[in-house]
Amino acid sequence: MRPFLIAPSILSADFARLGEDVDAVLNAGADVVHFDVMDNHYVPNLTIGPMVCQALRNYGITADIDVHLMVKPVDRIIPDFAKAGASIITFHPEASEHVDRTLQLIKESGCKAGLVLNPATPLHYLDHVMDKLDVILLMSVNPGFGGQSFIPTTLDKLRQVRKLIDDSGYDIRLQVDGGVKVDNIAEIAAAGADMFVAGSAIFNTPDYKAVIDEMRAELASIEA
Numbered sequence: 001m002r003p004f005l006i007a008p009s010i011l012s013a014d015f016a017r018l019g020e021d022v023d024a025v026l027n028a029g030a031d032v033v034h035f036d037v038m039d040n041h042y043v044p045n046l047t048i049g050p051m052v053c054q055a056l057r058n059y060g061i062t063a064d065i066d067v068h069l070m071v072k073p074v075d076r077i078i079p080d081f082a083k084a085g086a087s088i089i090t091f092h093p094e095a096s097e098h099v100d101r102t103l104q105l106i107k108e109s110g111c112k113a114g115l116v117l118n119p120a121t122p123l124h125y126l127d128h129v130m131d132k133l134d135v136i137l138l139m140s141v142n143p144g145f146g147g148q149s150f151i152p153t154t155l156d157k158l159r160q161v162r163k164l165i166d167d168s169g170y171d172i173r174l175q176v177d178g179g180v181k182v183d184n185i186a187e188i189a190a191a192g193a194d195m196f197v198a199g200s201a202i203f204n205t206p207d208y209k210a211v212i213d214e215m216r217a218e219l220a221s222i223e224a
C-alpha cells in the first residue's frame with residue numbers, strides 16, 4: 001500500500017485569509033490541498049472556482065491541489081481549473097453526460113483524474129473506466145456541507161473498492177471524504193482508504209499540527 005495522504009478540505013478554512021490558512025495547514029504536515037467546488041445546482045451550496053485556485057498558486061502554494069467538482073455540467077470548467085493550477089480533478093459521474101470523455105478531457109488538460117461516488121451511488125460507475133482513473137473518491141457524507149457525520153456503510157463500500165483496485169492492478173488512490181476524524185481514521189484506513197479528506201476536524205481546531213500528528217499516529221497503527 002502507498003503512503004497515506006492527508007488532504008485538508010479548505011471548505012472549513014478561513015476564506016478571509018485563505019492563502020495564510022492553507023500555508024499553515026501545509027506547514028502543519030498536510031500533504032494535499034482538497035478544494036471543494038460547489039455550484040448551488042448539483043449540490044445545495046456555493047463555494048469557490050478557478051480564480052481562487054489561481055490565487056492560491058499566486059500566493060505561493062506549491063502542494064498538489066485536489067479539485068473536487070460538485071458541479072453540473074462538468075466539462076466546461078475543467079480547462080479553467082487546469083490553467084489555474086489544479087493537480088487532480090475529480091467529478092461525479094452522474095453529473096457528466098459522457099464520463100469517459102470527461103476523464104479524457106481532464107487527462108488532456110494535464111491533471112490526474114478521478115470519479116466521486118456519493119453514499120448511494122453504485123459502484124458500477126467504475127466499470128470500464130478503471131484504466132483511466134488516478135483517484136476514486138468515496139463520499140462518506142452527502143455532498144454539500146462540511147461538518148457532517150461519517151456514514152458507517154461507507155466502510156463496506158471502501159472494502160469493496162479496495163478489492164476492485166487491487167484486483168485491477170491499476171495505480172489508483174482510494175480517497176474518502178466526509179466526517180473523517182482522529183477517532184475514526186484508523187478504521188477507515190483499515191477498510192482500504194489511503195487518502196483522507198478532513199475539513200472541520202482540522203480547521204475547526206486551534207492547532208492544526210496537533211490534529212494532523214494525531215491522525216498520523218492513528219494511521220501508523222494500520223501501517224505497522
Ligand SMILES: O=C(CO)[C@H](O)[C@H](O)COP(=O)(O)O
Pocket residue numbers: 009011012034036068141142143144145146147148177178179180197198199200201
Ligand atoms: O466535500 C465535502 C462536502 O461536500 C467536504 O470535503 C467534506 O464534507 C469535508 O468536511 P468534513 O471533514 O467537515 O466532513
